[in-house]
Amino acid sequence: MIVLKSLSKDYGAKRKSVRALDDINLTINKGEIYGIIGHSGAGKSTLIRCINLLERPTQGTVEMDGVKLTELTVSELQEQRRKIGMIFQHFNLLTSATVFENIAFPLKLARKSSSEIEKRVSELLQLVGLADHRDKFPAQLSGGQKQRVGIARALANNPTVLLCDEATSALDPQTTNAILALLLDINQKLGLTIVLITHEMQVIRSICDRVAVIDGGRIVESGQVVDVFLNPAQPVTREFVEQVSDSAELGDVLGREKKAGTHQVMRVTFLGEITYEPILFETMRELGTSFSILQGTISRMKSTPYGQLIVKVQGNEAQVRQAVETLRIRGLDAEVI
């Protein structure tokens, strides 16, 4: 478990100092994938670098599995850092070393024997799907393959935590999905805790269990991805959700409806297996009304199916109200918008 308490970080001297993090309180549970999302300059990199103390917080504490990292001596901290792997946006590989040598590097630092290194690197190459590339140099690899080397290197000393600093931001969408799938696989196989920072809601939606939204150095919203995603409270969170839901279009649609003087537009949210059931259709039929779909998404959050439809009900106000009540009783979230 990682616990950040009252964490603040100021850069620069007193009068010109910049407050990059302001009173961050965060608990990340063992084995979960925790996402931190924010715009450029929000403080994401500073926050993730404070977790392994690559950046020293100005105030507050960082605790990992009961050990206060902020109170350790330099050598104690070095020891603790072995339990924390990290991967980076631009991979940070040694360009003049082969794939094998890059992955072996942290094992050499930990003074492992050459037979131990040979065995461990072979295991890691298998795990990340690079067994056929062990003698290549980074320049001979694609971006996705380079990140796989970065992941293998980060896992070399069997860490319990993996920090991912915009790990997929330099990759195309297809490669991003492959790397996210690998991270999820590692999380499930090894029980590793993963903390990732990103500016892409798609990354959060694909693999995270919980999310914190950071803005201006403060955490403005946090919770289970499902809850934050379906009911974003803060404007900045809504912006991120819009990245993946086309809800920008919705403004136009609602504008048109309002002009026409109708009040029959409903947002219906489905979560879990219920998403695939014909509840909406059957409810409307029973009430003697019909509907048209103005906008909709059916997708998955990690492994949870969800859907959100904006529908226009063909009926009077009482029928619309009754539709909302009935849908709620039947386990959907419905509201007139």
Ligand SMILES: Nc1ncnc2c1ncn2[C@@H]1O[C@H](COP(=O)(O)OP(=O)(O)OP(=O)(O)O)[C@@H](O)[C@H]1O
């Ligand atoms: N070494 C530094 N010295 C001074 N100011 C810094 C330093 N590093 C970051 N900052 C400032 O701290 C704030 C947070 O920066 P940070 O890099 O953590 O944000 P970020 O969310 O990771 O942004 P990006 O997505 O663009 O990398 C910004 O205002 C930035 O200018």
